[in-house]
Amino acid sequence: MTMIFGVPTAALFGQLLLGLINGSFYAMLSLGLAVIFGLLNIINFTHGAQYMMGAFASWMLLNYLGIGYWPALILAPLIVGATGIILERLLISRLYNLDHLYGLLLTFGVGLIIQGLFRNQYGVSGLPYGIPSQLTGGQNLGFMFMPNYRGWVVVASLIVCLATWFIIEKTRLGAYLRAATENPTLVQAFGINVPLMITLTYGAGVALAAFAGVLAAPIYSVNPNMGADLIIVVFAVVVIGGMGSILGSIITGFALGLVEGLTKVFYPEASSTVIFVIMVLVLLVKPAGLFGRTA
């Protein structure tokens, strides 16, 4: 068997792929958090629950309405994004003039309520959601076996991340967003409807989380706690990348997924803590995060 650094290549690449998949989810989720934090100044602790809702929405679409994976990939983010818009209009919008802490507590509380409701209805054992038939099976890449669905997750998440980056950094709408992030009062004084933009941005950030949830449904079991487990790591990723940086959260998400995968190969005992250790080190050296702007 081929070995690299005393490790079988298949195991190494297997873990790297796993890391890349985890990284895809870290990137999509931290990207949504970054977009929301940038414009709303709200640390959206409901994000994990909204990711879970995305997975549940696709499960419900399939089991109650017979709508499959591909339409769900569009529909679930729209549905969950709409609930985000309602949440922003009803509750979050009342907190913009208050300290960050209020937004954090509110979104954390809402997240717990949503999780509780789903737990009550569906239990915690997890519901199965099959891989779409077009993506079953896998490819033998020579050095490793690559399940098709996992490859698709990495590609889809890269596309979504890059599309989000492109919209924000390269389009006119993105220029509005960036300007409103810096100085909402002045942007409003130019005749732009900033409150509407804020609401839609929250909806888009939530839809991004739900999209990740749909992608996750066939890999992880659809479970009310799936978001809560993931979101803690995602927040560490956001802290490392720097709150509010778009490209930073994408790069950091994928990179930390890979670091986690490598740690599983070389020092498995540390694999669940490595991200937090990196977070501590980054905070010591660059408190604003690797890509963060110091305010």
Next chain:
Amino acid sequence: MAEAALATRPGAARATAPLLKVEGLEAWYGESHVLHGMSFDVRQGEVITLLGRNGAGKTTTMKSIIGIMGKRTGSIVFDGTETIKMPSRLIAKLGVAFVPEERGIFSSLSVIENLMLPPQIKPGGLSLDQIYDLFPNLKERSGSQGTKLSGGEQQMLSIARILRTGAKFLLLDEPTEGLAPVIIQQIGATIQRLKNDGFTIILVEQNFRFAQTVADRHYVVEQGRIIDMIPNEEMDASVDKLHRYLGV
């Protein structure tokens, strides 16, 4: 006498009602009461200045007109519309444009993105080519980060971007502050040109020598009120009075 002088100006004669009429305007920053019943008006095509010491309430008056002061009462009628309760984005759509004292150039936007940011509100705004004619520096530096420009260039960018929108009523808050004399001249020439093109402008200035070169009338602001109005023709005769008002 002032009336007679104004009547000879284009626009002033045919506009019977003022374009902007401010009456009994009061405004607050949180608990602190800054404006105490400002009243003044601006006619179509006029350039007027608000003169006064730091903290007199000049900037607050501008912010109240564009609608970004949190709490304001009284009456601000622009072009026949009462705007005192309107959000700023709707006031902007009536054709009012604001150039803030701190210039408000966005650091996360390039020069061209800054320039293209304010949406067009009415037809008749300057085209990009006309703007580049007026401010050639902006063309050369269109790809730079907005805040990498020099102070003078940032000021020009801040003025240039609202000329695209078609708004014909401009609020310029201390456009010459901290700039070199040659740049001040250029900004003065720009204001003169806008005036000739029929723009109506309120200018906040500390530098009344500069104000005198471009304005028709001068309102003196003290402690949140208008305490005097000096037509530009009488400025030279009023120098002592102005020195007293402005404490220079």
